[in-house]
Amino acid sequence: MNLDPWLKAAPNSLALAPMTVLLALACVVAIVDLFVDDPKKTVTYWLSQASLAVVALLSGFCFDNGFTIYAMDRMIVADPMGHLLGMFAALAAMVTLVYARPYAAHRELLKGELFTLAMFSLLGILVMVSANNFLVVYLGLELMSLSLYALVAMRRDDTGATEAAMKYFVLGALASGFLLYGLSMMYGATGSLEIGEVFKALGTGQINRAVLSLGTVFVVAGLAFKLGAVPFHMWVPDVYQGSPSAVTLMLGGAPKLAAFAITIRLLVEGMLGLAVDWQQMLVVLSVASMLLGNLAAIAQTNIKRMLAYSTIAQIGFMLLGLCPGVVAGNTISAGNGYSSSLFYVITDVLTTLGTFGMIMFLSRHGHEAEHIDDFRGLARRSPWFAGVMAVFMFSLAGIPPTVGFYAKLAVLQSLVSTNVSGYIWLAVVAVVLSLLGAYYYLRVVKVMYFDEPVDAHPLEAKLDVRALLSMNGAAVLLLGILPGGLMALCAQAIVRALAT
Amino acid sequence: MGLLSLAIWLPILAGVVLLAVGRDEQATAVRWGALIASLVSFVVTLPLVTGFDKGTAAMQFQEKAPWIERFNVNYHLGVDGLSVWFVLLTAFITVIVVISAWQVITERVNQYMGAFLILSGLLVGVFCAVDGLLFYVFFEATLIPMYLIIGVWGGPRRVYAAFKFFLYTLAGSLLMLVALIYLYYKSGGSFDILTWHRLPLTAHVQTLLFFAFFFAFAVKVPMWPVHTWLPDAHVEAPTGGSVVLAAIMLKLGAYGFIRFSMPIAPDASHEWAWFMIALSLIAVVYIGLVALVQQDMKKLVAYSSIAHMGFVTLGFFIFSELGMSGGIVQMVSHGFVSGAMFLCIGVLYDRVHSREIAAYGGVTNTMPKFAAFAVLFAMANCGLPGTAGFVGEWMVILGAVKFNFWIAALAATTLIWGAGYTLWMVKRVYFGPIANAHVRELKDLDSREFAMLGLLAIAVLVMGLYPKPFTDIMHTSVTELLRHLSVSKLPS
Numbered sequence: 001m002n003l004d005p006w007l008k009a010a011p012n013s014l015a016l017a018p019m020t021v022l023l024a025l026a027c028v029v030a031i032v033d034l035f036v037d038d039p040k041k042t043v044t045y046w047l048s049q050a051s052l053a054v055v056a057l058l059s060g061f062c063f064d065n066g067f068t069i070y071a072m073d074r075m076i077v078a079d080p081m082g083h084l085l086g087m088f089a090a091l092a093a094m095v096t097l098v099y100a101r102p103y104a105a106h107r108e109l110l111k112g113e114l115f116t117l118a119m120f121s122l123l124g125i126l127v128m129v130s131a132n133n134f135l136v137v138y139l140g141l142e143l144m145s146l147s148l149y150a151l152v153a154m155r156r157d158d159t160g161a162t163e164a165a166m167k168y169f170v171l172g173a174l175a176s177g178f179l180l181y182g183l184s185m186m187y188g189a190t191g192s193l194e195i196g197e198v199f200k201a202l203g204t205g206q207i208n209r210a211v212l213s214l215g216t217v218f219v220v221a222g223l224a225f226k227l228g229a230v231p232f233h234m235w236v237p238d239v240y241q242g243s244p245s246a247v248t249l250m251l252g253g254a255p256k257l258a259a260f261a262i263t264i265r266l267l268v269e270g271m272l273g274l275a276v277d278w279q280q281m282l283v284v285l286s287v288a289s290m291l292l293g294n295l296a297a298i299a300q301t302n303i304k305r306m307l308a309y310s311t312i313a314q315i316g317f318m319l320l321g322l323c324p325g326v327v328a329g330n331t332i333s334a335g336n337g338y339s340s341s342l343f344y345v346i347t348d349v350l351t352t353l354g355t356f357g358m359i360m361f362l363s364r365h366g367h368e369a370e371h372i373d374d375f376r377g378l379a380r381r382s383p384w385f386a387g388v389m390a391v392f393m394f395s396l397a398g399i400p401p402t403v404g405f406y407a408k409l410a411v412l413q414s415l416v417s418t419n420v421s422g423y424i425w426l427a428v429v430a431v432v433l434s435l436l437g438a439y440y441y442l443r444v445v446k447v448m449y450f451d452e453p454v455d456a457h458p459l460e461a462k463l464d465v466r467a468l469l470s471m472n473g474a475a476v477l478l479l480g481i482l483p484g485g486l487m488a489l490c491a492q493a494i495v496r497a498l499a500t
Numbered sequence: 501m502g503l504l505s506l507a508i509w510l511p512i513l514a515g516v517v518l519l520a521v522g523r524d525e526q527a528t529a530v531r532w533g534a535l536i537a538s539l540v541s542f543v544v545t546l547p548l549v550t551g552f553d554k555g556t557a558a559m560q561f562q563e564k565a566p567w568i569e570r571f572n573v574n575y576h577l578g579v580d581g582l583s584v585w586f587v588l589l590t591a592f593i594t595v596i597v598v599i600s601a602w603q604v605i606t607e608r609v610n611q612y613m614g615a616f617l618i619l620s621g622l623l624v625g626v627f628c629a630v631d632g633l634l635f636y637v638f639f640e641a642t643l644i645p646m647y648l649i650i651g652v653w654g655g656p657r658r659v660y661a662a663f664k665f666f667l668y669t670l671a672g673s674l675l676m677l678v679a680l681i682y683l684y685y686k687s688g689g690s691f692d693i694l695t696w697h698r699l700p701l702t703a704h705v706q707t708l709l710f711f712a713f714f715f716a717f718a719v720k721v722p723m724w725p726v727h728t729w730l731p732d733a734h735v736e737a738p739t740g741g742s743v744v745l746a747a748i749m750l751k752l753g754a755y756g757f758i759r760f761s762m763p764i765a766p767d768a769s770h771e772w773a774w775f776m777i778a779l780s781l782i783a784v785v786y787i788g789l790v791a792l793v794q795q796d797m798k799k800l801v802a803y804s805s806i807a808h809m810g811f812v813t814l815g816f817f818i819f820s821e822l823g824m825s826g827g828i829v830q831m832v833s834h835g836f837v838s839g840a841m842f843l844c845i846g847v848l849y850d851r852v853h854s855r856e857i858a859a860y861g862g863v864t865n866t867m868p869k870f871a872a873f874a875v876l877f878a879m880a881n882c883g884l885p886g887t888a889g890f891v892g893e894w895m896v897i898l899g900a901v902k903f904n905f906w907i908a909a910l911a912a913t914t915l916i917w918g919a920g921y922t923l924w925m926v927k928r929v930y931f932g933p934i935a936n937a938h939v940r941e942l943k944d945l946d947s948r949e950f951a952m953l954g955l956l957a958i959a960v961l962v963m964g965l966y967p968k969p970f971t972d973i974m975h976t977s978v979t980e981l982l983r984h985l986s987v988s989k990l991p992s
Contacts, residue, residue, distance in 0.1 A: 379652075383611065387519070394644060399670075400637040406568075409633075409677070413571065416681040424682065431674035438670055442647070442663060450651040450659055484568045491570055 015071035015078035018058045018086055019126045025051035026119035033112030041110050045101060048115040049094055052122070056090035059083045059126075063489075068496060070132060074194055077132035081342070081493040085129040085261050088346055089254040093122045095353050096253055098468050100246030102461060103360040109154055109244060117154075118250055121147035125254055129261040134183040134193045134270075137262050141179070141226070144255060145172050151247045152239065164242025168251075171225065171235040179222025185215030186271070195270040202273030216274050219266055220281045226259045229319060230288040233312045237296075240308035241370075245363065248304060249356040252311060253349050260318070260345040264497060268325065268338060275326035282319050287429060289316025294436040303372045306440060307355060310396060311348075313437055318344040320430055321411040324418045331498075333418050339494035340410030343487055347395075347403045347479065354392045354472040361385065361461050361469060375444060377453025385459070385466075386448045388473035395476045397441040398434055403479040408434065410487065502563040503547060504577040507587060508625045511541045511594065515617030522610020534598045534613035541620065542591040548584050552973055557581065557980030559630055559694070567634070571684070573691050576631040581977030582758055582828065585970065586627045586751055589835045592959070593747045594620035597740040599952040600843055604739065604850055605653065612653060616740060619645040623748050627755065632680045632691040635759075636673070639752065643669055646741065646749065653738040661729075661736035668719050668729040676716035676760075679709050683764065697763045697984065700991040706768035713761040720753030721809050724782045734802035735855070739846030742798065746805050746838035751831045754812045758824070758981065762816065766985045769817070776817040781910050783810025788917030792924070797848075797855045800925055801841045804881060807914060808834050814911055815896035819985060823899030824978045825971050830892025832970060833880070833963055837889050840877040840956040844870070847949055848929075852938045857928050861935025866942040871930045873945075873953040878926045880960045882918040888963035891970075 013020075029051060033044045062083050069078040097118065104110040124144025131137040149172065153165035187193055189211040190201035201207060221232060228236040240248050267278055293313030300306035321341030325334040362369035362378075369375070379386035395404035408430075415427040479486060501509075514537030522530040553560060559578030567575040579587060597616050605612045622645070625638035643666055651662035683696050686705075690696075701709070719726045730750075734742045762769045769776075784807050791803035808830065815827030847870060848863070849855055864871035880887035883894075893914065900908035934940050945953070963970060 379608075379611075383519075383608075390644075399644060400640045405637070405640070409681070410571075412678065413681045413684065416678065417685045419685060424678070427678050427681070428675070431678055435667065435671050435674055438667060439663070442666060445647070446651060446659060446662070449648055450662070482567075484570060487568065487570045 014062070015069045015076055015130070017062070018055050019123060019130070021058060022051065022055045022119060022123050022126060025054070026116055026123060029119060030112065030116045033115065036112070039110070040105065041112065041115070044112055044115050045097070048119060049097060051119065052090050052094045052097070055122070055126070056087050056094065059087035059090060063087070064492060064496070074196070075133045075136050076130050078130055079493075079496050081264065081497040082130040082261070084342075084489060084493045085257045086126050088349065089122060089125045089129070089257045092254040092257070092349055092353060093118055093250075095357070095468060095472070096246070096249045098464055099249065099353070099357040099360050102465060103246050103363055104244070106363075106365045107155070107244060109246065111154075113154065114151070114246075117147045117151050121151070121250065122254065125258040128258040131262070131265060132195050134187065134195070134266075137265060138176070138180055138183065140258070141176060141262065144258060145176065148247075148251045148255065151250055152243045154247065155244055160242040161244060164239045167235050167242075168239045175222050175225030175232070178218050178225065182215045182218025182220075182222055185211055185218065189215060195265055198270045199272060202271065212274060213277060216271065216277050217281070219271070220278050220285075223259065223263050223266065224285050227256070227263070227315050227319070228312055229285040229315050230292045230312060233289065233292070236312055237305050237308040240311070241302055241305045245304065245356055245360050245368070249353065249360075252307075252352050252356065256315075256345055256349055256352075260342065263322065264338060267322070268334075269497065272326065272331070279323050279325065282323050283426065286316040286319035286323065287426075287433075289313060289319070290430060290433040294433055294440075297440045298436070300440070301372055302370050303359060303375070303444070304370055306372065307352070310437065310440070311352070313433070314348050314396070317408065317411060317430060317434065318348065320426065321414050323426070324415055324423055327418045327420055327423070333414055335491065335494050335498055336417060337411075337414035338498070339487075339491040340407075340414045342490040342494055343410050344407040346486065346490070347407045347476075350472070350479075351392050351395045351404060351476055354388070354469065354476060355396070357465070357469050357472060358385065358389045358392070361459065361465060364457065364460055372444060372447055374455065376447050376451045376455070378448040380453050381455075382459055385469065388469055389448060390445050391473045391476050393441040393444050395480065397438040399438070401477070401480045403476050403483060405480060406483040406487070502577070503544060503561050504579065504587075504624075504628045505563055506544045507541060507548075507591065508577075508621045508628065510544060510621070511537060511617040511624075512621035514541075515614040515621070518610045518617065519614035522614065524607065524609055527606065527609040530610045530613055531598070531602055534617060535595070537617055538591070538595045538598045538620070542588075542595050545588050545591045545624075548579060548587060549973065552584060554581075554972055554976060557977045562630070567631075571633070571691070572689050573633045574631050575634060576692065577628040578630045579628055581974035582981070583627045583755065584973060585828070585832050586748070586755065587624050589751075589832055590620055590623045590627070590748050593744060593835065593839055596839065596843070596952050596955065597743055599948060600743065600846060601738075601740050602948055604846070608652065612649070612740070615645040615649050616744065619649070619744060623744075623752070626752055630693050632683065632693055632696065634691075635693070636677060636680055640670075640673060642749065642752075646745070649741040650733060650737045653741070654736040656736075657732070658736040661732040664729045665733040668726065672716040672719035672726070675712045679712035682709070693759065699764070700989050701765065703767055703771075703990060706765035706989070707771070710761055710765040710768035710772060713756065713764075717753040717756035717761065718779075720756065721750060721813060722753065722806060723779045723810070723813060724787060724806070727783070727787070727806050730806060731799050731802040734805075734842075735796060735798045739842060739849070742842040742846075743839040746801070746842055747835040750805060750809055751835065754809060754816070754827070754831055757813065757816055758828075763981065763984055765989075767988050767990055769985065770819070773817045773819070776813055777907060780810040780814035780817070781907065783807055784814070784911055784914045785917070788914055788921065791921040792917065794921075795857055797845045797857055797925060797929070798842070800857075800921060801838060801845065804918065804921060805834070805838050807917065808838070811893055811896050811911065811914065814907075815892075815899060818899050818903040818907075819982065820899040820902060821978060821982060822895045823903070824982060825974055826892050826895025826899055828974055828978070829895060829967060829970055833888035833892050833960070836956055836959045836963065837877060837880045837887075840873075840953065840960065841881055843953060843956070844874045844877060847945070847953075851942055857925060859936070860929040860939060862930070862932050862939055863942065864930045865934050866939060867944045869950065870945045870953075873957055874930060875926060876957055877960065878922045880964070882922040883915055886961070886964045888960045890964055891967045
């Protein structure tokens with residue numbers, strides 16, 4: 001679609017289009033919902049889905065118009081990376097709502113708030129992925145987080161959910177505080193809130209190193225909290241387990257894309273000059289995450305908790321791709337590493353959607369399929385969906401021909417291509433730790449295929465959930481057989497993000 | 501679409517179709533579908549041998565298309581004298597496996613057949629891949645169907661065996677992945693195996709690469725001391741699973757040595773040849789002795805497989821034409837013989853439901869036709885001249901004599917150990933008076949079992965009596981590989 005004439009006429013409105021449209025539609029949904037009496041909320045549901053589809057399409061069409069647009073006094077940036085992540089975040093929100101609708105309906109969670117809060121959290125994500133200013137990053141983060149805190153707490157009479165909400169809120173607020181503190185130091189040292197200006201100021205080499213180092217530490221700690229990397233991971237298992245599965249997916253899916261986006265915006269676009277400092281921290285964070293995440297996941301019997309630890313390990317692997325950006329003062333492998341991380345995080349979200357989709361698929365009225373044992377004998381109850389779940393598990397374990405393998409391959413390749421022995425050994429450590437991970441993913445396959453079913457209830461999900469889960473599984477498999485296209489998109493997005 | 505693509509994707513496609521539409525209510529249709537698919541897949545591979553150009557060591561029947569452009573990965577297939585027999589062997593064994601499961605597998609028939617057909621396609625893919633990453637993808641993907649086959653249709657300790665199989669193999673191959681990526685970087689962004697063969701590498705790098713590959717392939721072969729997964733996997737796997745494991749999957753490791761380790765790191769291969777020879781001899785002698793004391797027939801054959809594969813690696817690392825060709829011939833013949841041995845055990849197990857040697861005795865009285873086959877395969881297993889088992893071992897021993905007499909002498913003891921454990925088992929199981937009521941009630945082979953063992957018996961005898969076609973096809977490739985190995989790749 002040729003947007004050039006529009007762009008020249010109104011750069012602001014076009015760069016902001018996905019966000020403004022979503023804001024308007026979210027308000028419409030909130031108002032319309034007041035007039036919907038139907039307990040199934042059919043109208044609200046389809047209106048939300050349509051709004052999200054519009055946002056996804058808008059982001060998709062804008063993916064790359066050949067140049068990067070800055071809008072609102074350079075507060076907002078519209079570049080391929082932002083559009084790509086925005087599009088996938090909107091798609092993830094759509095998929096989440098499809099999986100969540102029957103689940104939420106059985107648990108009296110299907111209220112207007114579910115839809116509006118989901119849309120506002122997506123709005124926060126869109127703001128984050130297109131932020132070009134420290135304060136805008138922070139605004140987007142808070143918008144997303146506040147919506148998610150409320151979503152977690154929606155089940156008021158459930159102690160687990162309330163506890164999860166408290167933990168999430170307190171630790172999330174602490175993390176935001178860290179981030180804000182770090183950003184304020186960066187502002188103090190460089191005199192600018194704009195990411196591009198900070199980058200330039202750091203390039204002069206005239207800035208007080210002590211303040212910068214301290215600021216970097218706080219920024220990285222804040223980001224690590226949001227990503228859920230060890231040692232800032234404590235909230236992840238409890239929140240994943242305590243939240244209703246639908247909400248777990250809302251905070252385990254799209255927000256990861258946003259956390260990745262602000263990591264790139266802040267650390268790479270803003271603070272590449274300090275890469276030597278933050279890369280070291282990321283190496284420690286990622287190795288610790290892979291070690292603890294994989295080890296702790298082995299001991300879990302609750303599948304949501306297991307997936308929480310698995311997420312920690314996956315985030316650790318993803319962070320590895322951010323480590324080899326600047327080696328011995330040159331940035332040759334930067335694009336390679338960052339684009340492999342981008343590919344990793346997108347495919348990880350795709351797989352996470354599917355696994356939590358399966359958990360909700362097996363849950364039914366009055367029964368939460370939270371335990372690994374709930375998957376017992378699934379291959380007999382439904383060979384097809386056992387196969388779909390097996391694909392997700394093998395993908396998370398990184399076994400070809402699923403997409404998880406190529407994600408790991410891309411990250412490892414970016415490490416090895418530096419030809420620095422430290423990084424090559426890091427790659428060896430990463431593969432050894434991912435071997436630990438294979439065990440607990442295989443265990444899920446084991447209970448599905450090798451054990452006899454204990455639960456004889458028929459699977460009662462409707463056609464839309466069944467179709468989407470199948471498509472989700474097919475996507476993980478097909479992207480595994482033909483990963484080239486998405487990899488190329490990720491590379492294009494990162495190249496443009498680095499060029500600005 | 502080329503022949504190799506057909507050989508890979510035909511069984512995979514058929515397997516996926518069976519998985520999707522097969523039901524246990526129509527088990528017969530599923531079985532016939534699987535048989536037809538496996539037969540067609542086998543027929544497709546025949547032109548690979550008839551149309552094979554023996555005069556060149558280059559890859560033949562090549563197909564090349566870009567696959568992942570960002571990493572310059574190509575869907576590049578080809579076979580040469582080293583690999584072509586394994587494509588046929590895989591397709592052949594799959595037909596046998598389908599026949600062997602006919603009446604035995606009654607539950608989830610479509611999943612069983614589907615898993616084997618998919619596995620067959622993936623295994624063919626491993627032998628045909630000329631691109632490093634493509635090889636790795638096929639190599640790893642084979643774990644998934646095998647894991648399910650052992651775990652779903654296996655014996656009482658199947659879960660333990662399935663996990664051990666999967667994690668052992670994965671552990672080895674992950675290091676290989678790092679090695680592949682390093683080679684990709686070193687070669688300036690290419691996953692082409694033939695480019696890697698020409699890549700100069702320093703001694704230090706070669707050693708590291710050699711050991712990275714070593715872990716992947718040694719687990720798969722398996723070599724002592726990383727062999728412990730094999731007896732477990734064999735014992736617990738259903739008959740078909742054991743057959744494919746022994747006949748083909750073990751060959752992936754040995755094949756990896758001649759496709760990757762040796763040509764990519766020739767200097768390191770020469771340097772560490774003593775190490776490989778030592779491990780091979782331990783496999784031949786020590787594992788041979790271990791086999792002698794087994795009570796369980798499947799375990800006995802599993803250990804005998806390890807000992808036989810020790811011969812293969814020994815043949816490779818003495819760097820002579822006889823040894824190398826002998827090793828490859830041994831791989832093919834072991835494919836037939838070990839597969840047949842496991843099928844024989846399967847035939848007994850289906851009737852008596854025991855694999856203990858002590859549960860049998862005097863089987864030849866009640867099952868004369870079967871006993872004839874079983875004794876033939878047992879003779880092949882201990883390397884009797886005129887059977888397939890003899891050719892490879894003989895060539896390797898001859899090659900080893902030229903290399904070092906004492907190594908050859910030690911290796912030749914396998915003829916004693918092999919005869920010892922195999923014949924002793926034959927004596928206890930088949931000969932003597934009828935031991936118990938179970939044996940008395942045994943019924944002899946039905947026509948299906950007769951056909952499947954008959955096919956293998958023909959293969960074993962043909963290969964033993966007239967091995968020339970086998971060695972002829974691999975001759976040029978083996979000579980070229982040895983020439984390549986004799987040239988140092990150290991940068992000058």
